[in-house]
Amino acid sequence: MLRRIKNFTRKFQTEILVKNDIKSMDMMPGPRGFLGLGNVFNYTKPFGKYSWLDLHKSGMDKYRKYGSIVCERMVPGFSIVWLYDPNDIAQIFNDGIGNFPCRRSHLALQKYRQDRPETYRSGGILPTNGQEWWKLRSEFQKGLSSPQNVRNLLPQTDDMVREFISVLPSRFDNDCTIQDFVSELERLSLELTCLIAFDQRMNSFAEEERDPNSRTSRLIIASDNSNDAVLPTDQGLQLWRFFETPTYKKLRKAQEYKEKIVIEFIQKKAYQKDKGNSLLDQYLNNPNINVKDIVGMSADLLLGGIHTTSFSTSFAMYHIARNERIQNLLHQEAMKVLPTFDDKVTTQVMNSEIPYTRAVLKETFRLNPVSIGVGRILNHDTILGGYLVPKDTTVVTQNFVACRLEENFSDPLTFLPERWLKTNHQKSNIHPYLVIPFGHGMRSCIARRLAEQAILTVVLRILRDYKLEWKGCEELDISTRLINRPKSDVTIKFIKRN
C-alpha cells in the first residue's frame, strides 16, 4: 500500500515538474546497471568495463554517452549524480548545500574510529557532517587556514626545501637522473607535514629511512594504503560493515600504525618543557579541543598532507620538464626573487612577485587536479541541469573531465600557463567553478594555502638551480585511488645551471 502511495505521489510530482519544464531525477540519463541492479558491478573485474582506478576514463565515457548531467545508480537505493557543467557545479556550492556542507566519504574510517571510543570521540573531520563537523573544523582550522599563520610557516618551509635541494644530487644516477621523483617528493611532504604539525624532524632524507621497514617508509605506506581503501569501501555493498574484508583490513592496519605514531608525538609534546609553535602545540593549548579529537586530526593531517602535495608537485614537474620555454620563464622569475641560493622566499615574494610560477601551478591543477571532482550531499532539493534533484542525493562534480573539454578551454590538452596571467584578456572568460582543486566553500581543503606555499617554493627552488629533461613515458596518465597519482614513474634528468 505504502509503495502504491509513493509511486502515485512520485508520478503526480513528475507530471507537475514536466509542466514546468523541470524534469524529475528519474528522467535523468545515466547507467542503471544490469536489470536496474546498479552499475557498481561494472567496476568489478573481470567483466566490468569501468575501474575505480580509471575514474577519469569512466567520467569521460559517461559524459560522451549521456551528456553534462548523469545519474548513475550504484546499487539499488543509492545513486550518484555527476555534474560536468560549471553552472551546475556553481549551483550546488551556492544553493544546494546550506550551512554545513556535507560529504559522503571515508565511511570505513568512520567505523574504525567509532569502534574505538577509548581513542576517538568521532570519525574525525573527513567523514563527519553537520554541526559536529563544524565543531571540529572551526577549531582545527585556526592554525591551519589563516593567511597570516600560513605565511608565518614560510621560513620553515623554505629552509626544508633548501635542505631537500641540497640532498637531491645524492639521489642522482650516473646520468643525473632520478628514476622515481615521486618518492623523493613524498619524503619532502612527510618531513614538512611532521615539522609544521608536530614540531618533529623525521630524518626522511637519510639513507637508512629508505628501508621499507623504517618509520618514515611505514608512515608513507600507511597514508597511501588509507587513501587506497576509501573508494572501494565507500562504494558498493559495504560488506566491511559485517566482517573484515581485505580492504578494510588494509585500512585498519594503516590506521593502527599512524595512530601509534601520533600518540607518541602527542605524549612527547605533553611532557615537553619548552613548548613550540606547531599545530599540535596550538591544539593542546586550546581548551575547546578534546585530546581524542587531536589524535584523529593528527592522523588526518598525515592522511591529507603527504600524497596530495607530492603528486601535485610531480604533475607540475612533468609538465615543466617537457617544456623548455616554460622552464626558461620560470628560471628567470626565480633568479629575480632569489639571486643567490641563500636568498629567502619571503612573504612578499609569495604574495606578489611570482605570477608566472603561480600560473604554472594553476595550469597544473587544471590538467592534473589530484581529485576527480568534489562530492556533496544536497541539503535541500536543488534544480540542476533542468532536473529536480532531491535533498540527500550525493552529487559529485567532474572537474577533471570538464577542464579537458573544448567548450571550456581553447586547446584544452595543451599545458599553457599563460591562460592564467593577468595580461591574458581571455582569462575573465574562464568559468570560476572549473578549476577548483581544493574544493570550494566552507568545506574546502583545510590546508590549501599551506600546500600551495610548499609547492610554489619547491618549483621556484628547483627551477632556479636546474634545467629539467623529461625521461618518463611519452604521456603521463593518472590512476585514481581517491586521489589521482601518476600512473607511471616520474623520471627526470636534472642539469645544474651555472
Ligand code: HEM
Ligand atoms: C595540493 C595539495 C592538496 C589538494 C589538491 C587538496 C585537495 C583537497 C580537496 C579537494 C578536499 C575536499 C574539499 C571539499 O570537499 O570541498 C580536501 C579536504 C581536506 N584536506 Fe586537502 N588537499 C591538499 C593538501 C592537503 C594537506 C597538505 C592537508 C593537511 C596537512 C590536507 C588536509 C585536508 C583535510 C583535513 C580535508 C578535509 C576538510 C573538511 O572536510 O573540512 N590537504 N583537500
